[in-house]
Amino acid sequence: MRFLEGTDSPNRLHLDDDLVIQADNAEVLPFLDNGAFDLVYIDPPFNTGKVQARKTLETMPDAAGDRTGFGGRRYKTRLLAESSYRDSFDDYLGFLAPRLEEAHRLLAPTGTFYFHIDYREAHYCKLLLDEIFGRDCFLNEIIWAYDYGARSKSRWPAKHDTILVYVKDPTGYYYDAQTVDREPYMAPGLVTPEKAAKGKLPTDVWWHTIVPTNGREKTGYPTQKPEGIIRRMVHASTKPGDWCLDFFAGSGTIGAVAASLDRHYVLIDSNPEAIEVIRARLDGQESHTPDLEETAVEAESVPEFATSLF
Numbered sequence: 001m002r003f004l005e006g007t008d009s010p011n012r013l014h015l016d017d018d019l020v021i022q023a024d025n026a027e028v029l030p031f032l033d034n035g036a037f038d039l040v041y042i043d044p045p046f047n048t049g050k051v052q053a054r055k056t057l058e059t060m061p062d063a064a065g066d067r068t069g070f071g072g073r074r075y076k077t078r079l080l081a082e083s084s085y086r087d088s089f090d091d092y093l094g095f096l097a098p099r100l101e102e103a104h105r106l107l108a109p110t111g112t113f114y115f116h117i118d119y120r121e122a123h124y125c126k127l128l129l130d131e132i133f134g135r136d137c138f139l140n141e142i143i144w145a146y147d148y149g150a151r152s153k154s155r156w157p158a159k160h161d162t163i164l165v166y167v168k169d170p171t172g173y174y175y176d177a178q179t180v181d182r183e184p185y186m187a188p189g190l191v192t193p194e195k196a197a198k199g200k201l202p203t204d205v206w207w208h209t210i211v212p213t214n215g216r217e218k219t220g221y222p223t224q225k226p227e228g229i230i231r232r233m234v235h236a237s238t239k240p241g242d243w244c245l246d247f248f249a250g251s252g253t254i255g256a257v258a259a260s261l262d263r264h265y266v267l268i269d270s271n272p273e274a275i276e277v278i279r280a281r282l283d284g285q286e287s288h289t290p291d292l293e294e295t296a297v298e299a300e301s302v303p304e305f306a307t308s309l310f
């Protein structure tokens, strides 16, 4: 695995080894080759509205500029907007759009894009993604349902994230769910014992615990996603030896999963703390096949009340 910093000077970023890059993704993605990735997963900041004040800057190349970017290039910045709540929404899509266009460019002809978001922005992002990928390339809306934290008494407690799935070519994408972990039947008495023992393929609603606070995979990085849900995507949409990209990588969850399943990865994050977490998590990690204990955690995550409905 190689580590690069935003100021390291690249010509092109050739994929000869797993790669971790500390940089603003918008500055690095153009150095990667068209169609290089079989799977792109991103989990950007969700624009929760908790930080109401936000500045939107436009950057342009300028030798006398006030910022240094990837490869030591200088840029000047111009303040485009300071956000109110509504501007913050506009700003969010403006921030995402060029990065989503890069995701589309970088996806292999048979590749799949997984976009992780929550209920606040999911619908606006769906419209943007339809524009960039084409509506016919929309494959799924996956709901990741979990059960954690306080429950609102003034509205239905929000306990799910949304993962929008797009493919580059709706007539020729790779998808094979045979190796995906299976779930217990909700009414096992209604199917044969063989089927009950084997379990059923997951649907587009994934019940899965958040990262357990004292579990093996906990890194301490905020908003870390569980390996179990990422593993499903990697199993279904890639083969061993394929390349995965996450350019909002955080703690590097997709890197951990890809390495464990003999896939390659490129991880990008602008936060030095994220890179340190990734380094501690992945440097020297050997490939391994997930053991039964990991699969069992996923099976347990189907809530009891769901079972009792059937």
Ligand SMILES: C[S@@+](CC[C@H](N)C(=O)[O-])C[C@H]1O[C@@H](n2cnc3c(N)ncnc32)[C@H](O)[C@@H]1O
Binding pocket: 023, 024, 025, 026, 043, 044, 045, 046, 221, 222, 223, 224, 225, 226, 247, 248, 249, 250, 251, 252, 253, 254, 268, 269, 270, 271, 274
């Ligand atoms: C929601 S977290 C990702 C968590 C990750 N999925 C995990 O499992 O740990 C979003 C990440 O995006 C990073 N980020 C935000 N803006 C970025 C940018 N312009 N370029 C690169 N990374 C960025 C943040 O530093 C943060 O680590």
